[in-house]
Amino acid sequence: MIHSAEEFIALRDSDNKEEYDRSAFEEAPLAVWRDLIQRYPDYRRWVAHNKTVPVEILAELCNYGPDIRQFVATKRRLSRELFILLSQDPAATVRQSIAVNKKTPLDILQSLAKDEDADIADSATRNAGKRA
Numbered sequence: 001m002i003h004s005a006e007e008f009i010a011l012r013d014s015d016n017k018e019e020y021d022r023s024a025f026e027e028a029p030l031a032v033w034r035d036l037i038q039r040y041p042d043y044r045r046w047v048a049h050n051k052t053v054p055v056e057i058l059a060e061l062c063n064y065g066p067d068i069r070q071f072v073a074t075k076r077r078l079s080r081e082l083f084i085l086l087s088q089d090p091a092a093t094v095r096q097s098i099a100v101n102k103k104t105p106l107d108i109l110q111s112l113a114k115d116e117d118a119d120i121a122d123s124a125t126r127n128a129g130k131r132a
Contacts, residue, residue: 002028005036025052033057066091073097099123
């Protein structure tokens with residue numbers, strides 16, 4: 001198990017792929033994830049892309065600007081609350097990512113289909129149509 005942000009970084013940046021053990025990330029305590037995103041801003045985007053990142057950390061990443069929120073919005077393991085929050089984001093790029101996310105709940109897509117940005121509305125309508 002990973003016990004510190006520094007261990008996280010060392011494992012992530014390791015050239016020895018045998019050390020890159022996905023289960024180590026899956027078992028990392030929330031405190032280590034939090035420490036990583038707070039102390040090492042350059043790793044926030046990587047954390048947002050990481051397949052094992054806990055939903056609680058994805059929610060916390062939303063505090064770090066629209067570029068990070070856009071990466072969070074592409075995740076498929078979001079809580080309903082996060083889908084709602086991101087669908088109402090002031091940044092069009094974030095709403096667009098939610099509009100095309102294959103796991104966005106249909107009611108949220110229907111709401112995005114009324115977005116003031118025509119591209120977002122169209123994307124949400126197409127995504128909902130494919131799944132309905």
